[in-house]
Amino acid sequence: MAISRRAFGVGLLATGVAGTGGYFAVKDRPELQGLLGNRTTLTGFIGGEKEAFLADPDVIRALASRGLTVQSRVAGSVEMVREQALLSQNPQFLWPSSSIMVDIARQNGVKIRDDRVMLNTPVVVYSWQPVADGLMKAGLVTRTGQGHYHLDLKALLDAILAGTDWSKLGVNMLYGRARIISTDPNRSNSGFMFAGLVLSLLSGNLATAESLAEFGPKAQAIFRNMGFKSPSSGKLFEQYLAGGIGGEPMIVGYENQLVEWILADRARWDRIMAGAGAKPVVLYPRPTVYSAHPLIVIDEAANRLVDALTTPALQQLAWEKHGFRGPLGTPTGNTSGAITGLLPADVDAVLPMPDAGVMLALLDLLAR
Structure with missing residues (x-):
């Protein structure tokens, strides 16, 4: 036609x-x-x-x-x-x-x-099963009914400041004084946040300019005791995995780092958990800070x-x-699979960070 x-x-x-x-x-619909x-x-x-x-x-x-x-x-x-x-x-x-x-x-x-x-993602402490077991005997770590580990970070900081040996904290397989390692707080956020948490815990409350003057030198001593500090959270986590219990017995990191590492190669994680070597452990400081x-x-x-x-x-x-939580700090997807039971649904013992002025002054102190 x-x-x-x-x-x-x-x-x-x-x-x-x-x-x-x-x-x-x-054009007017971003998803398309x-x-x-x-x-x-x-x-x-x-x-x-x-x-x-x-x-x-x-x-x-x-x-x-x-x-x-x-x-x-x-x-x-x-x-x-x-x-x-x-x-x-x-x-x-x-x-x-x-x-x-x-x-x-x-x-x-x-x-x-x-x-x-x-x-x-909350700031956590990565350690190893023998360390966690020893710290449980010493009363610095407790295990919840769900299998998660809580760390009395203030007690650990006091022990480090006192120069306490690992053996006095129930960890007989490690030599020398107890220590914990973070990243460089003047470069990396995990070290920055840990510095704010340390100052607040030493102060007994949310750190202020006044408490910085009083407790800043103790925070400085904690970070001086660490020796070399990595500029990157990712690099420090790699050092932790490569160094094992002898090289890096306790480091500061993010909760999501181990989750991401597990999910990248589940067979590798299964081999580690089935093997005879020391197993990685996530310790949740009480209180902690949210990143x-x-x-x-x-x-x-x-x-x-x-x-x-x-x-x-x-x-x-x-x-x-x-392994990243959503903006409100809660899971935003399925909680089953390889990480079932590894993470608590909620992290309730959380401190706010000191304000920017206090933190910048603290950074200046730690850089000396």
Whole structure:
């Protein structure tokens, strides 16, 4: 059947209108941006503990479906908000590991458009089963009915300040004085947060400028006792695994690090648990501090990354594959599988961090 030119023209017009309408319908829906082939590349600095998350092919695909490609570079949380050598590279976003970094960034002249916590993970102490068993005998560690370990961190700090040997703490297989290692608090967030926790515990309350004057030297002694301090939480965790119980008996890290390591190779974890060697143990300091991970938006385009990372799909990937809790500190996905029973559903004994002014003064003290 012949089609008139007029009818053909009307058909093309209708198709064009429908196509244009479909384009704008997709354009206005961030979750469908990738269908247009329009891709926005965002560059910024991230804490090393999030490197594997952003390199995850599933995460890359989820971001690509929203038209986003993220090119991130690893830097210490403290460094990225203070070092002009990094800030002068004009990052579109910063993704440190503590909410205090937002205030410190502002104090350093960073023009922040927005900031929002994307992920959470508590600061924990990684040790080994023989150490945990010895500290239980000494009364510094308790085990809950669910099988989780709680550490009396104040008692441990007092023992370290007193120069107590491991043997006096029930750990006869280790020689020398008891010690705990963190990252460099002037470069890495886990060390930074541990420093704030140490000062508050020594003070007997949330640390203030007055308590820094009184208890700062003791906090300084704790960190001086550590010797070399890694600039990165990820590197310190690798040292812990490689050094074993003799090399790194106790380190400060993030809860998600062991989870992520287990999920990366479950067969490896099964071999370790079935073997005769010392087993890794997660000790939850009571109290501890939460490492919130705020995404700091510098360039307006990075607001799209905030929207993407808070979607249920990416929050679920963060928990189920990388062990990150959601913005409220709770699991955002399935709690079964290889990590069943490893993590408590809630971490209830939590201290707030001292304010930015106290922490900057503490950093200056620890850098001496």
